[in-house]
Amino acid sequence: MSEFIDTCRTLVGAANVLTDSADLERYLTDWRRRFTGKALAVVRPASTEEVAAVIRLCNEHRVPVVPQGGNTGLVLGSVPDQSGTAIVLSLSRLNRIRGVDTINNTMTVEAGCILEQIQNAAADAGRLFPLSLAAEGSCTIGGNLATNAGGTAVLRYGNARELCLGLEVVTAEGEVWDGLRGLRKDNTGYDLRDLYIGAEGTLGVITAAVMKIFPQPKGQLTALAAVEAPEHALRLLSLAQERCGAALTGFELMSNFCLQLVTKHFPQMRLPFPQPYAQYVLLELSDSESEEHANTLLEGLITEALEQEIAQDAVIASSIAQSKALWNLREHIPLAQAEEGKNIKHDVSVPISLIGEFIRVTDVQLQEQFPGCRMVTFGHLGDGNLHYNVSPPEIGSQDAFIEHQSAINRVVHDSVHRFNGSISAEHGLGALKRDEVRAYKSDVELRLMRTLKQALDPHNLMNPGKVI
Amino acid sequence: MSEFIDTCRTLVGAANVLTDSADLERYLTDWRRRFTGKALAVVRPASTEEVAAVIRLCNEHRVPVVPQGGNTGLVLGSVPDQSGTAIVLSLSRLNRIRGVDTINNTMTVEAGCILEQIQNAAADAGRLFPLSLAAEGSCTIGGNLATNAGGTAVLRYGNARELCLGLEVVTAEGEVWDGLRGLRKDNTGYDLRDLYIGAEGTLGVITAAVMKIFPQPKGQLTALAAVEAPEHALRLLSLAQERCGAALTGFELMSNFCLQLVTKHFPQMRLPFPQPYAQYVLLELSDSESEEHANTLLEGLITEALEQEIAQDAVIASSIAQSKALWNLREHIPLAQAEEGKNIKHDVSVPISLIGEFIRVTDVQLQEQFPGCRMVTFGHLGDGNLHYNVSPPEIGSQDAFIEHQSAINRVVHDSVHRFNGSISAEHGLGALKRDEVRAYKSDVELRLMRTLKQALDPHNLMNPGKVI
Missing domain, CATH: 3.30.465.10 (Uridine Diphospho-n-acetylenolpyruvylglucosamine Reductase; domain 3)
Structure with missing residues (x-):
């Protein structure tokens, strides 16, 4: 392999072939710091031609290639396995x-x-x-x-x-x-x-x-609405799409427990309502005309939602600071959940019309099998994408609970599958969900995927062990 | 093959396997009636399972399959070749x-x-x-x-x-x-x-x-604007996108000659301007709020376009009938061109920013090589998609001119290629452009396409002779 490394150095310059373990560390460890792989080297080409030359060299030597961008993935897709036979191909110098x-x-x-x-x-x-x-x-x-x-x-x-x-x-x-x-x-x-x-x-x-x-939109406005249940959030979504069309650019669902965690762990943050509600929706409108027009549109929507009793209460942010504060509530949910302790995350999607039923049915199944587990359910409702996360019961050992991770994943993903959904809405499969997805894909689909992989990467050198 | 046909009959019912030449005619002839192929039979399954059974049978007997929907394609993609070895698989009974x-x-x-x-x-x-x-x-x-x-x-x-x-x-x-x-x-x-x-x-x-x-949009409004050149149409497009965002649902360019042909052959149609202009743009806004709001938006846009001298004149349709009349002008261009006589059509796209230059440069090249040819240039400017059609000179033999079809295609498509465009923006390749596209695709791309075809259809039974 020293010949291979030497040729790499001539292709991209010695300074861009890292082999020192201290230099490699950050390329080998995943974003969540759960896994560290091994690699022959990290190779950092600066142009498309250099990438092609490195790939051709890897072909000659049958060296697997793990392409890597910012290495921020959540499913172990951009780090190598433990074999130490692959190179990490960092694309970071192709940055023009x-x-x-x-x-x-x-x-x-x-x-x-x-x-x-x-x-x-x-x-x-x-x-x-x-x-x-x-x-x-x-x-x-x-x-x-x-x-x-x-x-x-x-x-x-x-x-x-x-x-x-x-x-x-x-x-x-x-x-x-x-x-x-x-x-x-x-x-x-x-x-x-x-x-x-x-x-x-x-x-x-x-x-x-x-x-x-x-x-660029000329005006952007945010509102927070309180609703009784996910079904009400769906009615609000339909109303918003009907009234605002493409101006509706954000529609996020958050359960009461999500925001309780946020205000517990970040006490400087406050909910803009005098009392708690079961569910909250964060809406964002982006307007091509003006901020005034966005405001008229959003006020009309909120008024109708309150009149029709789709929403129980609502506030419209009247300044950029207020709008930021509302988004902050949403963005602090994962941080608050981490503060609360260990937890199990799911990035799932189902048809939007089934979201309410999915949450209800799956919540019951989890409570039956893991009594007291606490659901941190939030996500991009407008896309049918939920971060359906599970925190341990308030009392008892967190570690013992986390040991049930596979069983909990199974309950959630089986339910997703019954609702014709996806067990990875945004994050991909990587190495983490590669095996699990096989339980949910048909033989025909897996065979088609393998056929494509075999046709386009016959030596299985491109990011092996990921996806398929 | 009689065994094959018999089995087809048991799979989909005898009435749904057509072998009589009178019955076959409309399945074998393309939409423009330029070509008639031959086939063993037309097979009309009624369900996905029946389609699968027919395809498996075709695999056993190595019988090629030409899938067909409405048979309205323009590139000979849905009719079989002259070999008579294939079946036409009509999907028309899967209509639920x-x-x-x-x-x-x-x-x-x-x-x-x-x-x-x-x-x-x-x-x-x-x-x-x-x-x-x-x-x-x-x-x-x-x-x-x-x-x-x-x-x-x-x-x-x-x-x-x-x-x-x-x-x-x-x-x-x-x-x-x-x-x-x-x-x-x-x-x-x-x-x-x-x-x-x-x-x-x-x-x-x-x-x-x-x-x-x-x-559904709550209001839909149409306007016709006169502009000096395609570049002005592009400035109008930018302005419309900036002011109207996603409400802009249509943006069609038509040259003066296009509309001259329309009013010549359909004298009941009239242009809403007292004088002719070089180019026209048909705009459509679809509004999620109301017709009044669409009107305010469109009036604001047109006023600014006139003030900035992007547009020379403009009318907004004030009734559904007027709006239909404007769209009718656009939709009658191909009919008027056909009335004018034989012609050569191109369905091309280039990056939107290069459309003006593309038209200017290609017009000159065509005039140099085919003096007097008349350009019927119109299309979906907002998508970078032009129907860049060529009519013969006013004087001289149309048939003699049409014999230059390949040479004219070559001039146009070579120019498209230099502008990093596509020689088939909407219509596909079918059998008609399959060979021609090879001149414009890289070897790498053609090889990747062949690899996929070989992997997914190893016996080359699916619509052979089309695309690749």
């Missing part, structure tokens, strides 16, 4: 914004660009790049595309997939596919783009992309 | 709407449903199914998905691809893949859905789909 076209409303960006860097470049050009998620200061667009990232603006703008018009990819054989087309319409053959998007680096390496950008 | 979910905003429909039937079923449920195109009274949703159909609402709602959440597919081996998921977020493996969409039946047969539906 190749171009911004404000008439075509597209940006061409390299895979290693940080999401925030792209948001800022769009803003500098007077445009909005709407992909937004918690890790945006660290994650890269290549990783966002490889995992088809979701986030908070999916309701209006779609997942990373819907935001991408074209890709540049280094194939598993080390060839460069230039599919960097900035076209809204192109029906000239198989949809290679969408095959690489969401494949988590198991079919090839995304090196650049053409992404859509949008006019 | 399996369900409408107005909370999830989805419909589950079988492949043979006529597009108009789906639009109507959505309307009956108080929803909009936005896919809309000229053949909507005849084309089927299966065909729309197999060709990733575009149409007039792509600007706001996307192509057929963007409207689809899940598919049911019979694979080339006759297995049923049930991917009928109605989820907005699902990151559990390779994107099989988008691989079958746009594959024109060459990888498998789409038998059903989950499609998105939307709240």
Whole structure:
């Protein structure tokens, strides 16, 4: 292997082939610090051509490749296994914004660009790049595309997939596919783009992309509504979509217990209501006309929701600070749950119309098998995506409870499956859910996936052990 | 083969296996009546299971399968070749709407449903199914998905691809893949859905789909603006997107010559301006609030466009009849061009920002090589999609001019390629553009496409001779 490493050094420069264990550490450990793998080296090419050269070299030597962007994934998709036979291919030096076209409303960006860097470049050009998620200061667009990232603006703008018009990819054989087309319409053959998007680096390496950008909204307003049950939240969603159309850009559900945890662990935060309610909805409107118009729209919606008794109470943020405070409540839920102690997370989706029933049925099943467990249920209701998390009972050993993790996952994911849902709505499969998903996919689907993997990566060198 | 035909009859019923040449005629001839192929039989299954059984039988006997929906395609994608070895698999009896979910905003429909039937079923449920195109009274949703159909609402709602959440597919081996998921977020493996969409039946047969539906707009308004050049139309597009956001649902460009042809051949139609202008833009706004609000928005936009001298003149339709009259001008262009005589059509796209330059440069090249040819240039400017059609010079033999078809295609498509565009924006490749596209795709892309075809249809039985 020393010949392999030496050739790597000539391809990308010695300084960009890391083999020192102290240097490797952060590339080998996952974001949640639950797992550390091993690798031959971390290789950091600076261009598409260098990526292709490294992949060709890996092919010759049959060295597996683990592509890595910001390494912020939650399913062990971007770290190598314990075998130590693979290299980590860091895309972080491919970080140029190749171009911004404000008439075509597209940006061409390299895979290693940080999401925030792209948001800022769009803003500098007077445009909005709407992909937004918690890790945006660290994650890269290549990783966002490889995992088809979701986030908070999916309701209006779609997942990373819907935001991408074209890709540049280094194939598993080390060839460069230039599919960097900035076209809204192109029906000239198989949809290679969408095959690489969401494949988590198991079919090839995304090196650049053409992404859509949008006019910036002129006004953005937030409201918090209290509702009796998830079904009421769904009625509010229908009403909001009917009245506000595409102006509705956020619609988040949070249970009372979620916000109780937030105010318990972050006592400086307060709920804007004099009494607690069972469920809360955080709504966001983005308006292309003006803030006044957004306000009229939102006030009309809230008034009707109260009159129709869909909502029990509601507040509209009257300043940016108030709006931030409302979003803060939502964003502090995972932090508050962590403060409360160990917990078990699920990132699931079901058809939006079944969300109420899904929560009710699954809550009962969990209480029967794990009495006293506490549900921290919140999420992107407008996308049918719930973070359906489980905290241990208030009394008793947290560690003992956490040992039931597999059994709890099973109850939740079996229920998701019965509701025709997905056990990984946003986060992907990686190594963490690869085996589990087999229980829920048909043989036909698994066979089709294996056929594609075998066809496009015949030597199983691209991120092996992930997805399939 | 008589054994094969007999077994077909037992699988789908004797009445649904057509072998009589009079019965076959309409299945074998393409929509434009330019080509008639041959087939062993037309087989008309009534269910997904019957489709699967027929495909398995075809596998055993190595009989090629040409899937067919409404047979309205423009690129010879849904008719068999002249060999007479294939069957036509008509999906027209799979025409049930399996369900409408107005909370999830989805419909589950079988492949043979006529597009108009789906639009109507959505309307009956108080929803909009936005896919809309000229053949909507005849084309089927299966065909729309197999060709990733575009149409007039792509600007706001996307192509057929963007409207689809899940598919049911019979694979080339006759297995049923049930991917009928109605989820907005699902990151559990390779994107099989988008691989079958746009594959024109060459990888498998789409038998059903989950499609998105939307709240109906409360107001819809149309305007016609006169502009000096395509660049001014682009400035108007930017202004409209900035001011109206997602409310802008249509943005069509038409040159003066297009509308001259319309008023020449359909003298009852009139342009709403006292004098001619070089270019016209047809705009449509769809508003989620009210017709009054749409009107305020559109008036504001038009006023600013006139003040900024982006538009030279403009009218807003003040009644449904006036709005229809404006759309009629647009929709009569292909008819008027046909009345004028033979012509050569191109369905191309380029990055929106390059449209003006593309038209100017390509017009010059055509005039140099084919002096006097008359350009009938119109299309979905908001999507970068032009119907860049060429009519013969006013004087001289039309037939002699049409003999230059290949050379003219070459000039246009070479130019499209230089502008990083697509030689088939909406219509697909079929048999008509299959060979031509090879000149414009990289070897890497063609190889990837062939690899996928080989992997998913190893015996080359699914719509052979199409796409690849």
